[in-house]
Amino acid sequence: MKKYICFLMLGLLFLGACSSDDDLGESLIDTSTPELNEVDEWIRENYTYPYNVEVKYKWDNSELDNTKILTPTTLDRVIPFLEKMKEIWVDPYAKNGGEDFMKAYIPKQMVLVGSHNYEDNGGIVLGQAEGGRKITIFDLNYIDFDLSGLNSWEKRRAMEPILRVFKTMHHEFGHILHQTIAYPVEYKKLTTGYTSNWMNFGDSEARGMGFITAYSLLNPDEDFVEMLSEFLTRSNEDWNELIDKIKVYDENYYTDEDASKLARIKIREKEKMIADYMLQIWKIDIYKLQADIAAVLDELSN
Amino acid sequence: MRKIHLNIICSMLVLFTACDNDFESEFDLAPDERAAIAVKEFKDALTSSEHGWLTHYYPNPTKLGSYTFHFIFDETGVVNMNWDYYDFPDESEYSVKMFEKPVLIFDTYSKFSKMTDPEIGEPGKGFGGELEFSMTKKSVDGDTLYLEERVSGDPMVLVRATAQTTTQLREYAKHTKHLERADEQVVVPFYFNLSVEGWDTKVNMVYSGDKIIAFLNYVDKGEVKHELMPINYTHEGFEFHHPVVLNGIGVKSFKYDEAKNQFVVTDAGVTGTFKYEADCPAHIEGMTDKFFGPKTFGGDAKIVSPKLANLIDGIYPDAAFNYFSTDPYVASWGPSTFKINFADWTTLKIAVSYKKKTEDVVEMEFLGYQTEWSGPFVDLEYIEGLMSTEKGQAILDIVASPKGWTIVPIELKEYGSSYYLVSNEDPEMYMCFGLNYSDDED
Numbered sequence: 001m002k003k004y005i006c007f008l009m010l011g012l013l014f015l016g017a018c019s020s021d022d023d024l025g026e027s028l029i030d031t032s033t034p035e036l037n038e039v040d041e042w043i044r045e046n047y048t049y050p051y052n053v054e055v056k057y058k059w060d061n062s063e064l065d066n067t068k069i070l071t072p073t074t075l076d077r078v079i080p081f082l083e084k085m086k087e088i089w090v091d092p093y094a095k096n097g098g099e100d101f102m103k104a105y106i107p108k109q110m111v112l113v114g115s116h117n118y119e120d121n122g123g124i125v126l127g128q129a130e131g132g133r134k135i136t137i138f139d140l141n142y143i144d145f146d147l148s149g150l151n152s153w154e155k156r157r158a159m160e161p162i163l164r165v166f167k168t169m170h171h172e173f174g175h176i177l178h179q180t181i182a183y184p185v186e187y188k189k190l191t192t193g194y195t196s197n198w199m200n201f202g203d204s205e206a207r208g209m210g211f212i213t214a215y216s217l218l219n220p221d222e223d224f225v226e227m228l229s230e231f232l233t234r235s236n237e238d239w240n241e242l243i244d245k246i247k248v249y250d251e252n253y254y255t256d257e258d259a260s261k262l263a264r265i266k267i268r269e270k271e272k273m274i275a276d277y278m279l280q281i282w283k284i285d286i287y288k289l290q291a292d293i294a295a296v297l298d299e300l301s302n
Numbered sequence: 303m304r305k306i307h308l309n310i311i312c313s314m315l316v317l318f319t320a321c322d323n324d325f326e327s328e329f330d331l332a333p334d335e336r337a338a339i340a341v342k343e344f345k346d347a348l349t350s351s352e353h354g355w356l357t358h359y360y361p362n363p364t365k366l367g368s369y370t371f372h373f374i375f376d377e378t379g380v381v382n383m384n385w386d387y388y389d390f391p392d393e394s395e396y397s398v399k400m401f402e403k404p405v406l407i408f409d410t411y412s413k414f415s416k417m418t419d420p421e422i423g424e425p426g427k428g429f430g431g432e433l434e435f436s437m438t439k440k441s442v443d444g445d446t447l448y449l450e451e452r453v454s455g456d457p458m459v460l461v462r463a464t465a466q467t468t469t470q471l472r473e474y475a476k477h478t479k480h481l482e483r484a485d486e487q488v489v490v491p492f493y494f495n496l497s498v499e500g501w502d503t504k505v506n507m508v509y510s511g512d513k514i515i516a517f518l519n520y521v522d523k524g525e526v527k528h529e530l531m532p533i534n535y536t537h538e539g540f541e542f543h544h545p546v547v548l549n550g551i552g553v554k555s556f557k558y559d560e561a562k563n564q565f566v567v568t569d570a571g572v573t574g575t576f577k578y579e580a581d582c583p584a585h586i587e588g589m590t591d592k593f594f595g596p597k598t599f600g601g602d603a604k605i606v607s608p609k610l611a612n613l614i615d616g617i618y619p620d621a622a623f624n625y626f627s628t629d630p631y632v633a634s635w636g637p638s639t640f641k642i643n644f645a646d647w648t649t650l651k652i653a654v655s656y657k658k659k660t661e662d663v664v665e666m667e668f669l670g671y672q673t674e675w676s677g678p679f680v681d682l683e684y685i686e687g688l689m690s691t692e693k694g695q696a697i698l699d700i701v702a703s704p705k706g707w708t709i710v711p712i713e714l715k716e717y718g719s720s721y722y723l724v725s726n727e728d729p730e731m732y733m734c735f736g737l738n739y740s741d742d743e744d
Contacts, residue, residue: 035379036377037379037395057409057410058397058407058410059407059409059410059433059434060407061434061452064619066453069418069419069426069427069428070418070419070420071411071415071416071418071419071422071433072408072409072410072411072415072433073411074410074411075394075395075410075411114411114415115419115421116420118419118425118426120428122425122426141411173494252540279632302617
């Protein structure tokens, strides 16, 4: 009993210590609205309010790898890029998967960087995703959406960095989806030969092995998102042409028809498995999604 | 039971101690208030100058010279700027934030971002500059702000600009032209030598415009010395990154004297001049083996002194002189050729043997002419006809002079391999080779 009395007294002392009469003064947390420029306001209207996304386009070293040599974005390039990102990535997914789907899974922080991100081996990192929450996009200063006045060859050249960056967006978003709900384990068994030495292979060589790109060879997760991103940044016609033209050559440089057919079948099986996964899990018809994205890309390049 | 009592008493003692409200901070204000004041003071200092600030920024003072920027910071977080390199007004968003100290950040891409752009300078690494700077101190009169790079700690000093700064900034590039040998209009001897009263040696300077850096070489106490010296242009002339000190006399700043086409030392109490002269004050060992040895490949000389270019021009009636080149294959495969290339893509090839006269002098021993596979120079008689003229003979006298050519590197190899060949027959004739060679290791 004495024990309880002691604890009671101790409790009273604690409560006594927490006198509410103390003046805590002004909050240390700065809750004032920062000064917003035109770009900030546009981002609020188009990304922050509808999707709860923070877009960081100003230089913030704490968001980046300090060992890398990088530059900030050019202010003039921010809105055009984000507009196109909405048209090519956000809106088609929202249309086909629903607004709620996009609101739930869109990365909540996007960091934009102007320069290339070089690796020590000379390679370039196009984008980085961290745990489905943050996505960092590089190269912004090299992407120009104004293709007016260019001839068809110049347009194709100008479209390369555009397709590259949006392929990166679809790639990283693919990771978020399969990390949320995994794709069927059977996908991992469709092709063998995953290797960390993927950089020793070319894309054509990889396709002959049943992988859509050389980077797909790294592991099944990368294979899955490479398939998805390559699929979504091409029209269905271009996609079919790419697959149908896969050829494997024997040691005498003759086409090995059987091996070529097998490679095409493997990629088609992957395509079917991805289509089923997207439809069953996320209620998204990737063929419709592909058509919607292709329409925007087609308008941009013509 | 005793243990419980002991614990309770100890807890109460701790509680009473923890609730001591008499703690006195060493500061009058809370940390966040002091941080906010420091940020405001930094921003106020930046925006306090009507005409902005001038800074000579060395993005990498061990490898590169300085870029001069003129910044005007406004209250809304925009910094207007221009630089000395060429006239291109630009702007960037900026902010001042508190980290371990208040830090100025150049938020969006501008001319200043070129200091960190991996596409410019060393591939993937850029110039080595930074975008974030903390303020270390302010001069008493407030006219100088001492900043330092947040990571490397290298300084950036902002000096209060005046109404004349904008105009003066455009003077800087003129002095670049005085040091660059490309597109040189005035005929001068090659060696750009610094003589100072009180020194018993001259310092020769070879300038590399792409890195804004000077290669200095001189003889000190009988020993040939050389160093890379980053350059900073001013509206009057140029400055070294740090003083060159010989015999206890340090020299750093130079002003252009247009009447004499020379630079005069402006350091207080020092008299001296940088002049174009015919004598080479320091001969560097190993140059002949390095650039004309058996492992050496050829190269192109597209920077040619006006006097040498005039000598060549007109020898071939169908096209103007374009550039010189030597064999693209290794010298040990000889005989080598010294090629005079013309604007119509034809080449007059002089067969030569590169002979080492001294450690830094090479002689091009004349062996004859070589024909081409097509064009007018397929015909040996035609070539010999051109070269037997007075002009042709004058060209050969210079090219194959027994006095040879002195080799003057722009830098030593860890930073590049370009070099000048300066005629010992006539030091007003020289050419600059951008070299590719097989062995850059030793």
